[in-house]
Amino acid sequence: MMSLKMELVLAAVVLAYLQSFVVSNLQGDALSALKVSMNVPDNQLKDWNPNQVTPCTWTNVICDNNEHVISVTLSGINCSGTLSPKIGVLKTLNTLTLKGNGITGGIPKEFGNLTSLTSLDLENNRLSGEIPSSLGNLKRLQFLTLGQNNLSGAIPESLAGLQNLINILLDSNNLSGQIPDHLFQVPKYNFTGNHLNCGRPNLHSCESHNSDSAGGSHKSKTGIIVGVVGGFTVLFLVGGLLFFVYKGGHKGYKREVFVDVAGEVDQRIAFGQLKRFAWRELQLATDNFSEKNILGQGGFGKVYKGVLADNTKIAVKRLTNCESAAGDVAFQREVEMISVAVHRNLLRLIGFCTTTTERLLVYPFMQNLSVAYCLRERKPEEPVLDWTTRKRVALGAARGLEYLHEHCNPKIIHRDVKAANVLLDEDFEAVVGDFGLAKLVDVRKANVTTQVRGTMGHIAPEYLSTGKSSERTDVFGYGIMLLELVTGQRAIDFSRLEEEDDVLLLDHVKKLEREKRLDAIVDRNLNKNYNIQELEMMIQVALLCTQASPENRPAMSEVVRMLEGEGLAERWEEWQHVEVTRMQEYERLQRRFDWGEDSVYNQDAIELSGGR
Known part of the structure; x- marks a missing residue:
């Protein structure tokens, strides 16, 4: 009993x-x-x-x-x-x-x-x-x-x-x-x-x-x-001084250099249902995260192609550096914040999955992959991105970033804007992806010290030197992305060392623009099928976006207006004046230290001594 x-x-x-x-x-x-x-x-x-x-x-x-x-x-x-x-x-x-x-x-x-x-x-x-x-x-x-x-x-x-x-x-x-x-x-x-x-x-x-x-x-x-205010903003302000030394390089160098990464509102768009997926569900969808299903790999982790049980095609981003179980609720809240950013030019988040050791994000599969793929990795039988499509991509990506900066609450800073993170849907419309992921990874860390995140060649100089990011760091990255669209080239290309000193795409384009050699700037795959005035306009917008001082760069809303044909001439005239002054000062300094062959100061005499 x-x-x-x-x-x-x-x-x-x-x-x-x-x-x-x-x-x-x-x-x-x-x-x-x-x-x-x-x-x-x-x-x-x-x-x-x-x-x-x-x-x-x-x-x-x-x-x-x-x-x-x-x-x-x-x-x-x-x-x-x-x-x-x-x-x-x-x-x-x-x-x-x-x-x-x-x-x-x-x-x-x-x-x-x-x-x-x-x-x-x-x-x-x-x-x-x-x-x-x-x-x-x-x-x-x-x-x-x-x-x-x-x-x-x-x-x-x-x-x-x-x-x-x-x-x-x-x-x-x-x-x-x-x-x-x-x-x-x-x-x-x-x-x-x-x-x-x-x-x-x-x-x-x-x-x-x-x-x-x-x-x-x-x-x-x-x-x-x-x-x-407060905590949200702090996550976007990063500290520390980060130095990078480029050593070497060879022709055909293709890998991108990543930095510390584990890695018009449209109400007609139906908000993607934010679903919490089971680990097993995504494991089956990606064939146990098979290497053959990898769509790409970046600073935040690998992206896998998958097919759900109902035959829906998805892309699964498997975030890195997520071993700790702490902060699961915080991670979910950040996912939720990103999921409410709904715009035709932003990648819609379908859902997520969390375990004690894994953090995964699920997105719709983009049929035409990324702008970077279409520019540099497409198969011979696949079409070249024509000029009309490139213009539409430029404007669509700008509108997506404008929404993140000026219409989200709290605003979202991307921190890794580049052609590889601008995806293309079935109609080749631009869809900005990976926004907010830097913050998602940061929120996973205990006693977090936010570090510089991004891809070398795309990072704004002030972010690299001070660790402080803002909307204008995204504007810089967008400007580099525009140059990728125009030239088809990478932001950093060590193969140019054999022909010139300009490893950075930005410096290369600036030089050609000063020499008025626009024909040498444009992607040869276009086979001269482009509008020269539109080409000049896009290069001008890109150079305005990549000015050294963040205060001088336009906001993304202004970028949108300039791409639509409003206000570019005035801003470009201002930029040229500043650039001419800068070049004159540079040349003056060069002349000051250019002693020549007959100078009492022989160049060999001032070389650093070797070991004795």
């Missing part, structure tokens, strides 16, 4: 199991209700099965180790319904992102029950009604994004009690009345495009505000805040 003690222990175990079962069911019911109320299209969220015990395997849902839902991201999936109040049962949820849909109706007051929430993003929907005062219960909330909706009424005074807010965006609504004074103390805010009373004259402004570390502020030209 079972003892009373054993009966109590068994009862406790059964009770714990039942509680877990009930929690899982409640979570699944709440998410299923959200799917139904939002009127999610039939081709989306197919694996959201309400009969499953746990929703933790569903796409776009992330759980913690106790199978509590902590993140739900359903951006840009073409919904047309409303928000279900049942979402309020998800007490462990800390990230809810429903941006870029067609959601109508109001924000249920039950959203105030999501007390673990740190980020709520309902931007760019058709939400109406008032902002519920219950959102004041979200004491952990750091990011509140309700911009570009049809919300009306006053901003609830209760929001003034959200002491952890670091970013509040309520722009482009129909809000009216007084803005709670405390909200002007939030480091980043945007109240533009409403009918709000912004406070006493000269005291406050409805316009977007971005506090720097010194307590100052600046206004965004577009009125939309990009970036976040």
Whole structure:
């Protein structure tokens, strides 16, 4: 007969199991209700099965180790319904992102029950009604994004009690009345495009505000805040001085030199379902990561071609330097951040897989591989990238980078822009890949000291010397990529040592441009089938992007405009003036130290002595 003690222990175990079962069911019911109320299209969220015990395997849902839902991201999936109040049962949820849909109706007051929430993003929907005062219960909330909706009424005074807010965006609504004074103390805010009373004259402004570390502020030209403060920014600022010494080289040298690497928003695009894949699933898809399925290898790891059970072709990036199990949740959050960057010229993330020793990212397979492949590695029977396609690639890649820099929140710095990371879909449209991966790898490291990342020849000089990266380091890399497109050559080519001193493609092109030898710059594979004026324009844009001083380089939005034919002539005239002055100074210094054969200073006399 079972003892009373054993009966109590068994009862406790059964009770714990039942509680877990009930929690899982409640979570699944709440998410299923959200799917139904939002009127999610039939081709989306197919694996959201309400009969499953746990929703933790569903796409776009992330759980913690106790199978509590902590993140739900359903951006840009073409919904047309409303928000279900049942979402309020998800007490462990800390990230809810429903941006870029067609959601109508109001924000249920039950959203105030999501007390673990740190980020709520309902931007760019058709939400109406008032902002519920219950959102004041979200004491952990750091990011509140309700911009570009049809919300009306006053901003609830209760929001003034959200002491952890670091970013509040309520722009482009129909809000009216007084803005709670405390909200002007939030480091980043945007109240533009409403009918709000912004406070006493000269005291406050409805316009977007971005506090720097010194307590100052600046206004965004577009009125939309990009970036976040604190920790996010730190990951993009790297320290240390890194010196590289090039020694030797021979004709036909083809390998790229990697540095310390383990390695127009379009709402019509359906957001890729972020799925958590099982390791076995990807192992089978890639034939156990067979060498014959390797598509490429870069600083972040190898990329494998794969085929899922439903015959979907995928590309699996197997990240390196991921032995530690710590930081799994942080990695998932960074993956989620990258996954919400949705643009026609950015590579869509399908899903990911994590184990104690592995980190893998899953993308759609790009049929025409990369720009680098098409320029330099294509098979004889494969077509040459014609001039029209190269122009389209240049503009598409620029638009993708512009979106990362100026429309993502927080903004994303690529840090390894090059032809190998610009992929081509079935229509040869440019798709920028590998964005955000430097940050993903960094977040895996304990006591992280971020180091310079990128590929030699593509790295901006200030990043190489100081370790500090910014949007303008990407602009430099983009400029080098443009030169790759025009010339078909690599950023570094040691074979040029036998003919000239310019190992770097940038120096080689600058020299030819000064000599007005554009015909010697362009890729011979084009067989002279190009427009000379367009060629000149693309070279000019590339040289503006690769100026030594980052402050002189254009932003990617300006690059887009110049490629579209606006503002290039003025910028090029300025650049030529600076370049002429620089060359004159260089020649002056050369003459100063050019003593000649008859000089009392014989060159042999000043050579360093050898061993004695």
